[in-house]
Amino acid sequence: MFGLIGHLTSLNHAQSVAKELGYPEYADQGLDFWCSAPPQIVDTITVTSVTGQKIEGRYVESCFLPEMLANRRIKAATRKILNAMAHAQKHGINITALGGFSSIIFENFKLEQFQQVRNIKLEFERFTTGNTHTAYIICRQVEEASKQLGIELQNATVAVCGATGDIGSAVCRWLDTKTEVQDLLLIARNQERLQKLQAQLGRGKIIGMEDAFPQADIIVWVASMPKGMEINPKNLKKPCLMIDGGYPKNLATKIQHPDIHILKGGIVEHSLDIDWKIMKIVNMEVPARQLFACFAESMLLEFEKLHTNFSWGRNQITVEKMEQIGRVSVKHGFRPLLVG
Template structure:
């Protein structure tokens, strides 16, 4: 059995979704109530692979909302409690999604293996970052040519290059053979280490990298107060919005700038669940985060281990393995809006 640990994008949204999911006490609760509320296993689902294999899974809402990020103890407790609930339900492999994965890594919860009377078994959990990195690379490789961008000559900026997903994307695209990698991140020491590991790539600040880039892969949150003139970007420019929450559309979308929601896949048939409606997917019956899909893929493949774990441990071999499984079982990376591509073709 696989598990997914997620959350809503805001308290307001969480309260409205709670009512729809049959939790009126949560819908009426204020912020302080949500801070102390325990996680809930809200839904189970059966998933059928293209191969005909059927698996069972469960969605656990961590009852976390982004407004809690400033409260370290609350955020820590929410993630660990949700993991404890998954383990107590004997779920073999569970994916951390959205901020739960970010909290786990940034707050170094590996040091917090004990929650109440439970010792968490790390092999039961995965961040899903390997599949996310592979999906983002597929989105670059498949969509850039549709805009007339030749990747062999293109400059590809990776914003958040030193993170777990960003560094994996850099390694994959370097092997693919893009024109030049532009490496963007906050910590210069890590950037220099990544550049050395890659044996190439050019380190640039964000404001210098964006105007040069034919393709921008965002795997970091937008800096507060960021002001970039879309007119300064190349035309066409492909942007893969791999951060969370996904909000590049409102910041950059315009003539000649094409934004793809990064790290999202679409299943080959409808899934009988409500859980992705909480995430406001365009097609919630089929679309889901690639990190969640990783848990499904590991269950399909019988790989019950923390496949994605720790910072910068993603290998190209692991990306190939999970990518092959993704295609085999019926997942497809989300692409450019067909309507916008049609407008481009008409020009």
């Protein structure tokens, strides 16, 4: 059995869908209540591979909300993730993906040091961040969507915002070794990590966003968007492909121009309907078929009986592992979301 640990996008979102989740008493509660609310299994899932194989899974709502980080409720946020992991393990789930902020919180706050959660000793091999599959899908989106738009990679400049993160660095490695992309622009806050990544790649230009965007044919966004940040379409190339790999995905609400094509990054489509309700609750456009690639990674590992933390630790994703999960993804009927 596979598991998915997720969370809702805001307090307002959580209040609005509490009834659908089966907890109407949560609907009128504020942030303090959600800080203390325990994790809950709110969905039972059945997935069928194109090979005919069927698997079952559970969706664990962590009750984490992004406002907890914004309001410095760090202890509440970290407790949410650890409790959700313990809840999944207690229910015998073999491999569970940490979705959304779950994996970021786990890594940034070094939660591996807190292995004991009450009477449960966490077995980390039961958990994966799902980042390898997410990075693979984003790279395939770059390759396929650029063809759709007539952008030739061998003549293209690709900017990666969040280049030093787990997914961003993996995308850079793939673009460096698996494509003939002409120029690679590396954007991140930490200059030391940027220089280290540039040295590892043996290429790439370290640059700020304001200077990078007018040069980029393709922008891969895998970082959190700074509060209040605005992107002026006049400063972007036309055509420009923007792949929004953040969560929540909000670039499309900020930039509207006929020659700027914004694609929801890290989203896969399954060939067959999935029996679940959670993707409707998180407002996926085609909830029976579309899902986050990180969630799909746990499904793929369950299909293959690879009950191991396939994606774990910062910047450990190799091109070889991306190729491995990519082959399994195709085998079971998943494909990257492309431009409509």
